[in-house]
Amino acid sequence: MVSKIGLIVNPIAGMGGKVGLKGTDGVVEKAIKLGAKPIASQKTVEMLKEFLTNDSKNDDLQWFTSKGDMGGRELKNAGIKEIEIIYEPSGKNTTYEDTKKACKKFLELDIDLLVFCGGDGTARDIFEIVDKKIPILGIPSGVKMHSAVFGINVSATAKMLHEFTEGTLTIGDADIMDLDEDRYRRGEWNIRLFGVAKGIVEPTYIQVGKTCFESVSDDVIKDELTEHIVDEIEQNNNFLYLFGSGGTIDYIATKMNIKNTLLGIDAVHKKKLIGKDLNEEKILKLLKKYPTVKVILSPIGAQGFILGRGNLQLSPAVIKKIGVDNIIVISTPSKLMHTPVIRVDTGDKKLDQMFAEMEFMIVVIGYRLSRVVKIQTNNF
Amino acid sequence: MNRNPTAFLKEEYDELVKNDFDWKLRILETGSTPHSVVDGKEVIMLCSNNYLNLSNHPRLVQGAIDAAKKYGAGSGSVRAIAGTLDIHMEVERRLAKFKRTESSLIYQTGFAANAGLIPQLVGKGDVIISDELNHGSIIDWVRLTKADRAVFKHKDMGELEKVLIDADKKYNKILIITDGVFSMDGDIAPMDNIVELANEYGAMTYADDAHGEGVIGPDGRGIGAHFGIEGKIDVEMGTFSKAFGVVGGLIAGSQDLVNYAYNKSRTWLLSGSHPPAVAGAQIAAIDVLETEPEHVRNLWDNTKYFKKELESMGFDTGNSDTPITPVIVGESSKAKELSNRLYAEGVFALPIVFPMVARDKARIRTMMNAGLTKEDLNVALEKFEKLGKKLVII
Ligand SMILES: Cc1ncc(COP(=O)(O)O)c(C=O)c1O
Numbered sequence: 001m002v003s004k005i006g007l008i009v010n011p012i013a014g015m016g017g018k019v020g021l022k023g024t025d026g027v028v029e030k031a032i033k034l035g036a037k038p039i040a041s042q043k044t045v046e047m048l049k050e051f052l053t054n055d056s057k058n059d060d061l062q063w064f065t066s067k068g069d070m071g072g073r074e075l076k077n078a079g080i081k082e083i084e085i086i087y088e089p090s091g092k093n094t095t096y097e098d099t100k101k102a103c104k105k106f107l108e109l110d111i112d113l114l115v116f117c118g119g120d121g122t123a124r125d126i127f128e129i130v131d132k133k134i135p136i137l138g139i140p141s142g143v144k145m146h147s148a149v150f151g152i153n154v155s156a157t158a159k160m161l162h163e164f165t166e167g168t169l170t171i172g173d174a175d176i177m178d179l180d181e182d183r184y185r186r187g188e189w190n191i192r193l194f195g196v197a198k199g200i201v202e203p204t205y206i207q208v209g210k211t212c213f214e215s216v217s218d219d220v221i222k223d224e225l226t227e228h229i230v231d232e233i234e235q236n237n238n239f240l241y242l243f244g245s246g247g248t249i250d251y252i253a254t255k256m257n258i259k260n261t262l263l264g265i266d267a268v269h270k271k272k273l274i275g276k277d278l279n280e281e282k283i284l285k286l287l288k289k290y291p292t293v294k295v296i297l298s299p300i301g302a303q304g305f306i307l308g309r310g311n312l313q314l315s316p317a318v319i320k321k322i323g324v325d326n327i328i329v330i331s332t333p334s335k336l337m338h339t340p341v342i343r344v345d346t347g348d349k350k351l352d353q354m355f356a357e358m359e360f361m362i363v364v365i366g367y368r369l370s371r372v373v374k375i376q377t378n379n380f
Numbered sequence: 381m382n383r384n385p386t387a388f389l390k391e392e393y394d395e396l397v398k399n400d401f402d403w404k405l406r407i408l409e410t411g412s413t414p415h416s417v418v419d420g421k422e423v424i425m426l427c428s429n430n431y432l433n434l435s436n437h438p439r440l441v442q443g444a445i446d447a448a449k450k451y452g453a454g455s456g457s458v459r460a461i462a463g464t465l466d467i468h469m470e471v472e473r474r475l476a477k478f479k480r481t482e483s484s485l486i487y488q489t490g491f492a493a494n495a496g497l498i499p500q501l502v503g504k505g506d507v508i509i510s511d512e513l514n515h516g517s518i519i520d521w522v523r524l525t526k527a528d529r530a531v532f533k534h535k536d537m538g539e540l541e542k543v544l545i546d547a548d549k550k551y552n553k554i555l556i557i558t559d560g561v562f563s564m565d566g567d568i569a570p571m572d573n574i575v576e577l578a579n580e581y582g583a584m585t586y587a588d589d590a591h592g593e594g595v596i597g598p599d600g601r602g603i604g605a606h607f608g609i610e611g612k613i614d615v616e617m618g619t620f621s622k623a624f625g626v627v628g629g630l631i632a633g634s635q636d637l638v639n640y641a642y643n644k645s646r647t648w649l650l651s652g653s654h655p656p657a658v659a660g661a662q663i664a665a666i667d668v669l670e671t672e673p674e675h676v677r678n679l680w681d682n683t684k685y686f687k688k689e690l691e692s693m694g695f696d697t698g699n700s701d702t703p704i705t706p707v708i709v710g711e712s713s714k715a716k717e718l719s720n721r722l723y724a725e726g727v728f729a730l731p732i733v734f735p736m737v738a739r740d741k742a743r744i745r746t747m748m749n750a751g752l753t754k755e756d757l758n759v760a761l762e763k764f765e766k767l768g769k770k771l772v773i774i
Contacts, residue, residue, distance in 0.1 A: 168739075215735075359542065360539075369528075369530075370528070371531040371533075
């Protein structure tokens, strides 16, 4: 039973958007001058109110938050009276430092879920402190919300919170995305995987009785995926395998006792790590040595990218050499449920066209179990 | 080690009860009839699979009695050793003729047919391609094979073809497996398209037509007949336990299929054959289907009337093409409540809730019976309308 819920509001989240800035990192004052109005507070109150209308058991929940516009005021405005203030920001204008300090308090309190209002930047700040120790759920209010911890809108977030407290949604991996703000304001759009947090996901169900289903944890599914990959590698003993980034592949590698990197590209031969966090040049060198190569990729949650975001080392030259047929895409079914398309953006028109012509990708979702997912290559 | 070896039995059962996941058996004091007595209460039966009401048909009952008198109560053995009576062979001959296939084979149940056959058709290096909404009795055996498994979106021929293109490159044998009539939604697999695609890519086809046998196609001859492709589906699998009103699994197809199946299916080889009374009733069921078209006609007349009336009341009845009519109500708790209240008012229909179906698509699944009269249906409809309004579904 969920009982302790933390709330963090980033009061300035989303202010850049309305005035044409692409985020508020480091440009708050400019945003305010341009007439930006805070929206995070209002969104938080809306979400809380909607949550209260369908949550009959709110009396079981204990709310923890920071003073003032970092959450205390929002809880009160939504009509929640029993709250415990765990942090008090020192200045009037709060910064990411305050978010991080509040997170440290939440860690000490061992809360069950941390709800926040903000964008990718806020998600990243929180994740840097709480890591995988507390699952997080975002009320979308930033300019950029590529991370998989957000509800699609305020109302969906309220529903997720409700279902989580009811026990019908569970905890699983949620990719935290990051983007170079300076490059972004110059018009370059490139996100990358920053880390893998815990978020709220739809569990996978297996039928155990006639109408009786058991929800299986993501780890059980990932164990199945591990078995699948181990089989695959054993069957192709001479192949070199490149392990891509993300939580799913990280889990598999760890289970195989391979000391991989979460965000990098690693090389595995006969189940042994032979190259770690490789750049393009090193990968190309390996491809010269090993004639048969497969690459294992897992889509970024919700976004669906397997190539072109955060793994630029897998350059067009690398992929062409390996061959598109030698890409193995794996995903847990729960990640795939909110990832409707597999996206590719290699930066090479011809290669993208090859993917476009494939139209679909076979995605491994369990032990010797797969399904097809559409490929999208025009990602603008 | 000091352990209680059976403690889990109670612990796990208690857990089921706590979550309200335990199966609550309902007991009938009558046969499975259009008006049954369930847990002491007379109800209009809307959740049996006895679609044609044949389980009570005098010719079936007589067929069972005659066979029991002639051959006795049991068959004495498994089919493979000394348990094949001439009456068993007669069922298979009659069934193949009815299904317009070269041959047929009877198993103890439909479940045993899937269990015995599916794992024998594919193995390592092969692939099974399966509709995402296939029935549990298929899924279990698909999991047990050493073949790879690929799932395609419900009835999505585009996805199926994509999987086939990929499978064609990678695997030896390819088996496409699908429910004929889908038991939750009552819709029908596009078997004509599936067979066409299968032919193009060299795949086998297997249709579990448990809910279509006796229901769809001319004279209720099932999914092959429904699409006019009798004998073209490699394995037409079905059951005598639903519309046929008896019990027993069946497969219909080529002689090669049947020869292979009875030499390889462990459920067929290692488990006792049907009692003669069962075989006698099965033959009578085929007789009735061949000579009394009114049962199938009544079933469809009732179905059309019931669906039309429910829809005009404002109920969402989904995409059914068959006598399985879902009444979609939304939240699981609402479906349970509607079912309970219907029972209290004398209508027996069970809820199907998440995760059997999507969270917001919980439903009452009704199954029509040819033996219900217009008056019966009007009574049931009136209850649906009254309770639907009360629970703000319509
Ligand atoms: C689609 C499907 N296949 C197979 C079966 C099993 O048939 P039987 O009752 O003959 O074992 C059922 C019965 O529930 C079914 O619905």
